[in-house]
Amino acid sequence: MARPSLLSTLFSTLIFWRPVAPGRPAPAPRPEPLAPQILRSPTGTNAEIAWGAKVVDAFKKKVIEIAGRLQMEPDHLMAIMAFETGRSFDPTIVNRAGSGATGLIQFMPATARGLGTTTAALAQMNAIDQLDYVEAYLAPYRGRIGDIQSAYMAVLYPRAIGKPSSHVLFRKGSRAYKLNRGLDRNGDGQITKQEAAARVVALLEEGMRPGNIG
Incomplete structure (x- = not known):
């Protein structure tokens, strides 16, 4: 039997390049999402989260656990509480506009x-205990608050969850507009979903900076 030549053996082991068929270019990589919409899904209760450096470890751990159960981002929940409490995460803080709203997500008396419970009872709690009521309030929206606008709408105006960013929440002349008029960024007498969430988005970005994230 004839033995194969060295040249034929060499060519039989080569992997030949084949051009991509015309009209079917290789797909381009997807761009990374912008920072406010990052879904980082931190794993473990010691993961760094927005504003985590400004709260005690037990508070941060509980926020991560709650966010996991609610299918939302802990960064988003922290940004919302930073906004509602003026970055203080103070469970006793009361709305200055006179609505009676109190605490980490500004619970209204009826809420x-x-x-x-009552707003008076909430104000007597420490921040870690009050998180139980934050979770209880958000529980009905589980699975629908994965993006930051929807997460904040659950706190401010749940009927707007799932609505477009241009959806108008409040118009000038209403009590709701009066209480939230600081959110009317362009001063046109109406507050859209995007306008309402803009400050929370800004606080999310701020909370991710060195010295705040932790």
Whole structure:
């Protein structure tokens, strides 16, 4: 039997390049999402989160656990609480506009009663204990608050969850507009979903900076 030549053996082991068929270019890589919409899904209760350097470890750990159960980002929940408390994460803070809203997500008196408590009782709690009521309030929106606008709408105006960013929440002349008029960024007498969430988005970005993230 004839033995194969060295040249034929060499060519049989080569991997030949084949050009991509015309009209079917290789897909381009997807661009990374912008920072406010990053879904980092931190794993483990010691992961760094927005504003984590400004709260105690037990608070941060509990926020990560709650966010996991609610299918939302802990960064988003921290940004919302930073906004509602003026970056203080103070469970006793009361709305200065006179609405009676109190605490980490500014529970309204009627909302507190619906959760089986009162704003006075909430104000007597420490921040870690009050997180139980934050979770209880957000629980009905589980699975629908994965983006930051929807997460904030759950706190401010749940009917706008799933609505487009241009959806108008409040118009001038209403009590709701008066209480939230600081959110009317262009001063046109109406507050859209995007306008309402803009400050929370800004606080998300701020909370991810060195010295705040932790």
